[in-house]
Amino acid sequence: MADLKQLYDAILNGDHKTAVAVTKQALSDGTAPMELITKYMSPAMDEVGRRFECEEYFVPELLLSGRAMKGALELLQPLLVASGAAPAGRVVIGTVKGDLHDIGKNLVASMLEGAGFEVRDLGADVSPERFVTAVREHKPDLVCLSALLTVTMPAMRDVVDALKAAGLRDRVRVLVGGAPVTSEFANEIGADAYAENAGVAVTFARRLTR
């Protein structure tokens, strides 16, 4: 049986090898992927953020923990993805310009795929122009924007404005998220909704594309 506290510690300590090994063991024990994410992996990243804030951790530690988290998440992603069924809707997702954080965005993308959405992931540091081009090309029902930095939140407004300027805003719904984002901010920039985590993102995506 995997000792799941080790998964928390491995992510906190940036130990990629142990994070991957414990995740593999937990999956073969039959532990649910979402339990690993919500009880151990996300809390570890929260603690990493807390340590960074009080200067116990610095950027190299953020990078190592981010890498350990990604390694574990990559094993879970295929299991979050459902099979079969007609797509529930089309989604274009990306982290906005200037922002390199993609772990939460990847989790939202996997959960949406798991819920049957066809997801086009544009990656991180995505310009408003690239969102506009992707909306023209893929004709999504929903555009999902992620931002983890206070300073990149205005780039979400730039995407909404660029969609308006391109005459596309009426054709898509816009869902925003990321730790510093709020529903007030979503309203203020003219997005359709805000969701605080990947599970709620799926609920809203379903609602917005009905």
Ligand code: B12
């Ligand atoms: C890992 C990490 C990094 C890694 C990112 C690796 C990667 N590939 O993503 C690296 C080292 C690159 C990094 C860099 C920086 N980081 Co950093 N980083 C973090 C950290 C520790 C964890 C983020 C994370 O992955 N969390 C786990 C995921 C699962 O959670 P999440 O991202 O919040 O996503 C969930 C929800 O927010 C939501 N969600 C997310 N996106 C979306 C999108 C939609 C549409 C929806 C609906 C929902 C949704 O659902 C997700 C799942 O439930 C956070 C601290 C924290 N606790 O958030 C700091 C943090 C975000 N970073 C911070 C900072 C300051 C930086 C740097 C500026 C540091 C520096 N001086 O260089 C740089 C900026 C680089 C850049 N230009 O982007 C600050 C931001 C402060 C602020 N409010 O502006 C934080 C909060 C740390 C802190 N406490 O000070 N960072």
